[in-house]
Amino acid sequence: MLAFLAFLLFNLLNFGVVSSVNEEGVALLSFKNSITLDPEGTLSNWNTSDETPCSWNGITCNEQRVVSLSIPKKKLSGFLSSSLGSLSELRHVNLRSNRLFGGLPSDLFKAEGLQSLVLYGNSFSGVLPFEVGNLDYLITLDLSENFFNGSLPSSLVKCKRLRNLGLRQNNFIGSLPSEFGKNLVLLEKLDLSHNSFSGSIPGDLGYLSNLQGTVDLSYNKFNGSIPASLGNLPEKVYIDLTYNNLRGPIPQNGALVNRGPTAFIGNPGLCGPPLKNLCSSDSEANPPSSFPNLPSNYPPGKNGGGGRGLTKASIVAIIVGDVVGICVIGLLFSYCYSKICRCGKGKDESGYGFEKGRKRSKECLCFRKDESETLSENVEHCDLVPLDEHVAFDLDELLKASAFVLGKSGIGIVYKVVLEDGVILAVRRLGEGGSQRFKEFQTEVEAIGKLRHPNVVTLRAYYWSVDEKLLIYDFVPNGNLAAAIHGKPGLVAFTPLSWCVRLKIMKGVAKGLVYLHECSPKKYVHGDLKPSNVLLGHEMEPKISDFGLGRLANIAGGSPTLQSNRMVYEKPQRGQQSSSASDVATFASKASFGSYYQAPEVMKAVKPSQKWDIYSYGMILLEMITGKTPLIQVGMSEMDLVHWMQLCIEEKRPVSDVLDPNLAQDADKEEEMIAVLKIAMACASSSPEKRPSMRHVLDALERLPAPSEC
Numbered sequence: 001m002l003a004f005l006a007f008l009l010f011n012l013l014n015f016g017v018v019s020s021v022n023e024e025g026v027a028l029l030s031f032k033n034s035i036t037l038d039p040e041g042t043l044s045n046w047n048t049s050d051e052t053p054c055s056w057n058g059i060t061c062n063e064q065r066v067v068s069l070s071i072p073k074k075k076l077s078g079f080l081s082s083s084l085g086s087l088s089e090l091r092h093v094n095l096r097s098n099r100l101f102g103g104l105p106s107d108l109f110k111a112e113g114l115q116s117l118v119l120y121g122n123s124f125s126g127v128l129p130f131e132v133g134n135l136d137y138l139i140t141l142d143l144s145e146n147f148f149n150g151s152l153p154s155s156l157v158k159c160k161r162l163r164n165l166g167l168r169q170n171n172f173i174g175s176l177p178s179e180f181g182k183n184l185v186l187l188e189k190l191d192l193s194h195n196s197f198s199g200s201i202p203g204d205l206g207y208l209s210n211l212q213g214t215v216d217l218s219y220n221k222f223n224g225s226i227p228a229s230l231g232n233l234p235e236k237v238y239i240d241l242t243y244n245n246l247r248g249p250i251p252q253n254g255a256l257v258n259r260g261p262t263a264f265i266g267n268p269g270l271c272g273p274p275l276k277n278l279c280s281s282d283s284e285a286n287p288p289s290s291f292p293n294l295p296s297n298y299p300p301g302k303n304g305g306g307g308r309g310l311t312k313a314s315i316v317a318i319i320v321g322d323v324v325g326i327c328v329i330g331l332l333f334s335y336c337y338s339k340i341c342r343c344g345k346g347k348d349e350s351g352y353g354f355e356k357g358r359k360r361s362k363e364c365l366c367f368r369k370d371e372s373e374t375l376s377e378n379v380e381h382c383d384l385v386p387l388d389e390h391v392a393f394d395l396d397e398l399l400k401a402s403a404f405v406l407g408k409s410g411i412g413i414v415y416k417v418v419l420e421d422g423v424i425l426a427v428r429r430l431g432e433g434g435s436q437r438f439k440e441f442q443t444e445v446e447a448i449g450k451l452r453h454p455n456v457v458t459l460r461a462y463y464w465s466v467d468e469k470l471l472i473y474d475f476v477p478n479g480n481l482a483a484a485i486h487g488k489p490g491l492v493a494f495t496p497l498s499w500c501v502r503l504k505i506m507k508g509v510a511k512g513l514v515y516l517h518e519c520s521p522k523k524y525v526h527g528d529l530k531p532s533n534v535l536l537g538h539e540m541e542p543k544i545s546d547f548g549l550g551r552l553a554n555i556a557g558g559s560p561t562l563q564s565n566r567m568v569y570e571k572p573q574r575g576q577q578s579s580s581a582s583d584v585a586t587f588a589s590k591a592s593f594g595s596y597y598q599a600p601e602v603m604k605a606v607k608p609s610q611k612w613d614i615y616s617y618g619m620i621l622l623e624m625i626t627g628k629t630p631l632i633q634v635g636m637s638e639m640d641l642v643h644w645m646q647l648c649i650e651e652k653r654p655v656s657d658v659l660d661p662n663l664a665q666d667a668d669k670e671e672e673m674i675a676v677l678k679i680a681m682a683c684a685s686s687s688p689e690k691r692p693s694m695r696h697v698l699d700a701l702e703r704l705p706a707p708s709e710c
Contacts, residue, residue, distance in 0.1 A: 023086070024066045025053040030083035031069075037077035037099070060402065060418050065089040068402045072118075072420045073097040080124070085110035092402040094420060096142070097121035106131045113137055116402070120144035120166060127151075133158035142166035144191065152176065157183035164189040168216070175199030181207040191216045193240070200224035201246075206232035218242040218266075225249075226270075231256045242266045249279045384472075386461045387449030393419055395463065398427070398472070411553045416475060425460070426476070430469040430553055438464055441555045445471070447522075448548060455512030457535060457545040471552070476543050481505065482531035484540075485623060496662035499669045501540050502624050503704065506676065508542035509534055510698040513617060516547070517610045517694050524548075525608040529616035530597040531623060596630035596640050600686055611688040614697070618642075618683025625677055627660025642684045645677075672704050 021029065025048075032043050046056045054061035060068035066087045076098040082105035084090065090111040096118050103126030104119075114135050125147040132141075133155025141159070144166045151174030152167075162184050172195040181204030190208070193216040201222050206229030208215075215237055223245040230239060231254030239255060240263055247269030250256065261274045271279040384395040402418045406426070415427045441464060449459045463470040478484070487494035497505075516524045526533075526547050533546040599615035619630060622641050632644045639647070648658050659673060666673075679700055685691050692700075 021048055021050060022052055025050065027083040027086045028053050028056070028059070028066070028069075031081040034081040035076050035078035037075070039075050042071055042074040042076065058422065060092075060424075062089070062404060067404065068092040068094075068418060070094040070402060070418060070420055070422070071098070075099060077101075080104060080108065080119075082107035084108055087111055088113070090114060092116045094118040094402070095122065096420075100124060102126070104129055109134050116140035118142045118400075119146065120168075122146055124148060128153055128156070130155050132156055135159055136161065138162055140164040143170065144168040146170055148172060150174075154178065156180075160184065160186070162187060163210075166191045167195060168192070169194040171195065172197060176202050179204060181205040184208070186210055188212050192220065193217065194219045196221055198222065201227055201230070201241075203227040203229045206230055208233060210234075211237050214238045214240055216240045217244070220244050222246060226251055226256070228253055228256075230254075239263060246270055250275065384461050384463050387446060388458070388460050391461050393423065398425075398463075398470075403427070411549055424475040424477075426473045428471045428473070428549075430471065437555050441469070441552065444548070444552055444555065451516075451547075453512055453515040453519075455508045455542055455544060456515060456547070457543045473545075476535035476537050476545070478536035478538070478540060480532045481534040481536060481542065481620070481624075484536060485531060485627065486629070496627075496660075497540075497624075499663055499666035499673065502663075503672070503676070503701075504540065505534070505536070505542045506621060506624065507698070507701050509544065509617065509620065510694060510701055512542070512544040513613055513694045514698050516544070517613070523610070525610050526613050526616075527608060528597075529613050529620070531620055534620070599688065601688060609688060610694070611691050614683050614691045614694060615685075615688075617694070617697070618680045618685075618691075621676060621680035622684065625660065625663075625673060625680065626658055627662060642681075642686075645681060649681075675704060676701070 029046065029048065032046050035043065038044075042057050044057075046053065050056070052061070052064055053059050053066060054064060058069060058071040059066060060070070067089050068091060069084065069087075070092065072094050073096070076095070078100060079102035080095075080100060084093065085105070085107040088111065091113055092115060094116070097120070099122065100119070101123040104124065106129040109129060109131035112134050115137050116139055117135075118140060120142045121144070123146060124143070127150035128143070128148060130153040132138075132153060136159070138159045139161055141162060142164065145168065147170065148167075149171040152172060154177045157177050157179055160183055163186050165184070165187060166189065168191045172192075175198060176192075180202050185207050187208050188210050190211060191214075197217075198221040201217065201224070205215075206227065209232070211233055215233065218240045219242070221244060222241075225248035226241065226246055228251040231251055233239065233255040235255050237255055242263065243266030246264075246267040249272040250264060250270055252273065261276075264270050264275060271277050384393075384398060397419055398417065401420065403415045404417075406414045406416050408414075412428050412430045415429070417425045417427050419425070445459070445462045449462075452458065457476060458474045459471060460474060461472040463472070479488075483494075484497055513526070513529075516526060524547070526544065528546060528550070529544070533544065535543045535545050537543055597616045597619045599612045601609075602612055619641065622628075622645060623630065626641070626645075628641060628644075630641050632639050632641060634644065634647075645658070655670060655674065658677070659670075663669075663673065679692075679697060683691055683697060
């Protein structure tokens, strides 16, 4: 009886604890219970007492809904719980390189928004459920290096957004589903190697015009002839058909031409070029010979009659002479190349070198100085370039990571990217095409990468190719200052900032500007400072972003706004930037408000001035103190925030009319607010000469009492 009561009490306590977790947390805890071994303690912080699972290891949320489960290479042992299918917003599952076993539950595919399912390197078995066809948004399916068996379900061809399909090293059998190529036309990667697929190779694979790299059908049991339609694949694609049961002549068209014999070995029934065994019809028309066929009367005799042909010794001598000549030419070319091209050893005065990524082979890209403007033609396949010794990821990891769009603007799209090891980055894509001034871009971006300050967003790496330019930054998690002051569009409720936090942000932004103006390698002008370009970190510490972004976008061929182009130095030197994942969906970043943060003289001045940033900073202070937008409705007319403040001062309105009503709880700090208000009005003076320097502004703010724990 006592044992029963103890058991009942234990279960009641457990129920009470679990009930504190939302439904998605309960589903993930069910997955945790299916894990029998967790040697690295990866799931140790999956606590039943948390309200949501969003802080758990391997979990990524968007608006408090689970969108990603990523726990690779953690030696987890157990099976895959069907409860994951109840996560309605689940987009990415990455459990690669663990020790998971069992089959895939059909209920997993109830998460119909799933975009990537990466399970390779485990011990899963059984068939691929028919329900996989429910995943209309599936982009990546990688089940490689497991023990799956059975035929591929015919429903797989319903996943028409599929781009990456990896089934290597399993036990799949049977033919490929009907209309495989016609439906999956977006496929970019296809690896079916090391299985037991049989039947003929579908002719409709020729429709896969987006394929890249290697199409690997090797080590299977495909039979019949090679369809000529495979020649319709992109010519850069390598088609690996080794070790199957294919027969007949190898088609000589498109992507199948000049592939060499290594793509076809292990198929004894294949014949024709590039293999040595000729097809029977060819053998009759072209009998094997070590020498070219020459007519018996070639060359004609001097007397015009049918003289003797060249002797075998003569032909051998000609061939040997040709071989020796080719070798000599090759040695000369090698000697000239070694003299001209010494890349990989850094730059020298005669040219430049470009070293490709750390995990790729080094490729020497040589050109003369007068050709440097066309460098991008030589670096089309440039790898990720780290700007920090602590960068531990490469391009492949970045491209395979889970990505979520944070916002779009005229200067590209910003993504939140979650790497497999849980590191979160912000990636700005600057777009495709346009001006190809790589050296200029490289100079700008590497100078930006040297900026290191707690209140300036850090640029960690960049990527350049002819078709793609990426900037990779630290991710800053708490959105931007505009959203913190006014809330996000569409969300009625938000938590106002206390005076303590506001003062902390004001001081942090001032410190960041002092660094840019005085302490950085060059004296910079931001030129586009506004609340949407001030990001907020874990502890609400401010970080200035989007510094010089317009300059880089212009070099990369983007279409920056007018004000973004002004992100340059105060001295006539090259401009720079720093950027990150600002939440561009806030109304304060709209073009209609952007100009109100700019100093009045900006449109007239030719040379940029740090006084521009000081005016913008003053506007930000006014917005934080009053809680108002840069443009205010006054009766039937509109007035900018600076003129509205001047009007309030002239009319001697009470302070309560000016301050943000959300600051009423900090009424005891009114004197500090008035002091900051005076600083703001000095910064926002219409006369640049009357504005203080950022150093003086910071000194004045530092004299205010230090904010207590916020």
